[in-house]
Amino acid sequence: MADPVVLWFRQDLRLADQAALVAAAGEGPVVPVYVLDDEAPGDWRIGGAQRWWLHHSLAALAAALDEKGVRLILRRGDAADEVAKLADEVGATRVHALHHYEPWWQSAETALGKRVDLCLHEGTRLAPPDRIRTGSGGRYRMFTAFWRALKEQMPPPRPVPAPDRIGTVARPPKSDRLADWDLLPTKPDWAGGFSVWTPGEAGALEALDDFLPKIDDYDVARNLPSQEGTSRFSPHLHHGELSPATVWHAVSKADARHAEPFLRELAWRDFTGNIIDQFADYADSNGRAAYDKMPWRAGKEADADFTAWTKGRTGYPIVDAGMRQLWATGWMHNRVRMIAASFVIKHLLIDWRRGEAWYWDALVDADFGNNAVNWQWVAGTGIDSNPFGRMMAPLVQSPKFDAGDYIREWVPELADVGDDAIHDPHGAGKAPAGYPAPLIGHREARARALDAAAKVR
Template sequence: MTDPVLVWFRRDLRLSDQAALLAACGDGPVIPVYVLDDETPKHRAMGGASRWWLHHSLAALDASLRDKGSRLILRRGKSAEVLAKLGEDTGAGRVHALRHYEPWWRNAESAVAKALDLVCHDGNYLAPPGSITSGSGDPYKIYTPFWRALKQTMPPADPAQRPRDIPAPAHWPKSDRLSDWDLLPTRPDWASAFGDEWTPGEEGARARVARFLDRADDYDATRNLPSIEGSSRLSPHLHFGEVSPGYVWHRTMDAGGSVDVFLGELGWRDYAQNVILQFPDYAAKNARDKFDALPWRGGKAASADLKAWHQGRTGYPIVDAGMRQLWTTGWMHNRVRMIAASFLIKHLLIDWREGERWFWDCLVDADYGSNATNWQWVSGTGIDSNMFVRIMAPLVQSPKFDAGDYIRQWVPELAGVKGDAIHDPEDAGERPDCYPKKIIGHREARERALQAARKAR
């Protein structure tokens, strides 16, 4: 028997359209491995909500592998050291992996390549990040020309089927037990409702794609309406690689109607990876230097406001509904994400990085590239972003996007508020005593934000 080869799983937890796994099957006996590495990312280790998802996704992947006569080896530690030791113990000299673009994973790939024959493959994006360039050969910084160029290369290659057989090694190395990793919260179990919303794993991802097909043609009309199921909710499945973007593209591209708008959202995901490839510290630094001088609020008052935002107790119903949906389900409707982010940045004048880190911990789809790019877009600090002086008005956004039922669902104190009063019960004189007053008025907040912008200029 030839020496075994390793397959290093990270955010690519599937068997179908998995180039690293397919290549490994052609090399010899395969040892699939997942390394829980909190050392290499350091302060960017996975947040709590992502860990809940990871637990269930790894369990699903192991079950799928066992159906093929294989299994998933679990190890914990620094990726490069763990894989080197596993190679030494098993005789494996080669490791196959899908290429990742977060700065810590790029560093890890360099370290692994020093100890083993690392063969990296593409497959987590529509096109390899860095491959879509302008006529001069430079990477794009602005989304619109990037998307225009990316579309010229679409559709992606047909997704590959899962391997028929996965050759097993003569002897399996030892594996950690998933339950010993303590990825699931217990005291308290703040994720108790996650299972009602999500089914992590490749089969759950494909089922979500199939459900979305029924409404993909109406995507543009419904995606901004939080009270109905208009968005695809595929983001966590895509983030963990339980389904490839190529598979999603091919399943949805002929849906008709406004499905092109949805495909553009897949393109934005690629765009975000191209951004962090150019700016690895995009989640930590303003892309526009002038905003380094913006006088963000600090101190006790700002801390109290940040806590109220975390808890969904700002007195702005649509903001509070979004923040409570986030805490309860690990996800927030896309339109409401923008409103809640804008509120933190411009109404409360709190540094966008505070919000980015909260989302990183609370979102099941917490993706380094997308999260950072979205926050810098809303804050006006990004290389391609909304203008800081364009300040979303939550009390206008809420009725505009018919968020009444959404608010009643997630803010139970307001469930009895009728009609349009739901959007601003305080102004309508229908605010229940158990629901907080607005922590700041819109006009006051707007003027404070504009004044801060003038100081930055």
């Protein structure tokens, strides 16, 4: 009888299009494991909203494996150490896993590979980041050129279904109880609004099916927060319940003119993986060193402004709607994410890293690469980014993208404000009692931001 094989799950919590599972199942009895490692990522350990999602996703994965007669093993601690110890317990000499590009996972893979035969497979990106090269063999730092090069290597391999049969060991090793990890909030339970989500592989496929009929309108509707025009399966992609290749092939069946805008957004995820693969400290360090001199605001007044931003109490309706949607559901419309990020950076002149950390804790789809690259893009500090002086004016963005109904949904104080005042109730003299005044006027904020940026030069 063949020796047991360990299958190491991370942000790839699915059975379909899971190359590591297919390889492991073809070699011998499979012992699947997920390790909750809060140490290796340091400050970037899984945030609160992600932990809620993880609990339900692991429960779904365990149930799917159980249907095939296989038990998911749960361990907690240093991932490389725990996987190596598990391999030793079951007499396995080989571990299969999908390759991940976050710096702590790359370190863990290196450490584990020194102790066991670690077989890494692709499947977390459309293509491995270091495969997308310039004509001279260099790495891309600008998205447009990266996207052109990536397209030349598309489509990705066709998705492979889950194995019909998975052998396993007669006596599974000991496992933690998922409930004992305390991933779900209790005191207080702030996740009541998260019921809009269905974590797990089945929920991911359902989200994909729901989105496909909307693809024709995606390029316009994705920017309108009052409409359901986005895919809403970013958390499924982040947790690996849905492979990028599965999404690419499903969306590509649409007319090319309608498919490309979405595929370009999917490719942005690959681009951010490419950036963090080159710059492991990108979530903590300015991509442009000149911004190390930026005079960010700090102290009690800045802290109070930051708290108001997190609570959706800035006095700018579209910003407040986004921040309240984020708190309630663990997700925010992408257009509004950019507006809210620009506001805390440029209107409030608060270091982008504080906003990045808040999103990391509050988003169910807080992907390390996306979060870091997107914040630096908005801040103007990144390698490929908007100029710092290009502020996203909330009072312009809100009517431009028809956000009235979105504001009314998430800022109930403004539910009865008409279209003539909903975007700027204070400016129109129709702000209801209890709705906060703007933390700062737009012109004043712009002047302050540009003065600060001048010091960088």
